[in-house]
Amino acid sequence: MKTKCLIAVFIMMFTPMKTSIAIEPSEIFKDPVLEQRARNLSQGLRCLVCQNQSIDDSNADLARDLRLVVRERLKLGYTNDQVLDFVVSRYGEFVLLRPRLNTRTALLWLSPVLILSFGIIGIIIWFRRRNLIEINNLSSKEEKKVLCLLSKNSNSKNGG
Structure with missing residues (x-):
């Protein structure tokens, strides 16, 4: 009995779970x-209430409103x-989870490289200075x- 419970717990722990989706059937x-x-x-698109979730994953009212705005625009024939x-x-721009690369966001995109x-x-300068004699x-x-x-010293060794 114990082993069956342990196996069940083990399987549940390592089975990938799908995250919940906040989209309602009417949408x-x-x-x-x-x-x-x-x-x-x-x-x-970022949920402006949750800030770390997409509007697809968020249950916030604002996220629902944004989903509806996106869907309305798509119905009207807008491109992505x-x-x-x-x-x-x-x-x-904050609403984008992946900001676009432009002059205003260049530092954001280039900062990791810089x-x-x-x-x-x-590190190179530190090692070179450390090794200079x-x-x-x-x-x-x-x-x-x-x-x-x-x-x-040589006289004392030779004659000494």
């Missing part, structure tokens, strides 16, 4: 192509880009002193 298009377009667009432009014009580059350059030439006075010490 679903009869045309599967249009429905897929609506779902793809909804998955790329036109729907996104309409939503962005009303809510700003941070990585500066990090690599910093300054070699100074001896003055004539210091050179004579070293030769004198070396000759005394």
Whole structure:
């Protein structure tokens, strides 16, 4: 009995679960192509209430309203880009889960590359400075002193 329970728990733990979808049956298009377009667009738009969920996954009222706006525009014959432009014009770039690359978002897209580059350059500079050894030439006075010490040392070994 125990082993059957453990096996059942193990299977449930490692069985992938599908996340819940917030779309209501009344929102679903009869045309599967249009429905897929609506779902793809909804998955790329941020719920402004939840902020880390797409409007496709969120149960918030605003997310439902945005889903309806997307579906209305698709019914009217808008392209995907036109729907996104309409939503962005009303809510700003923040509504996009994957912001577009333009002059206003360039830093957002380039910052990981810049941070990585500066990090690599910093590490290279640090290693080079750490491995640098300054070699100074001896003055004539210091050179004579070293030769004198070396000759005394060699005399003591030879004669000593």
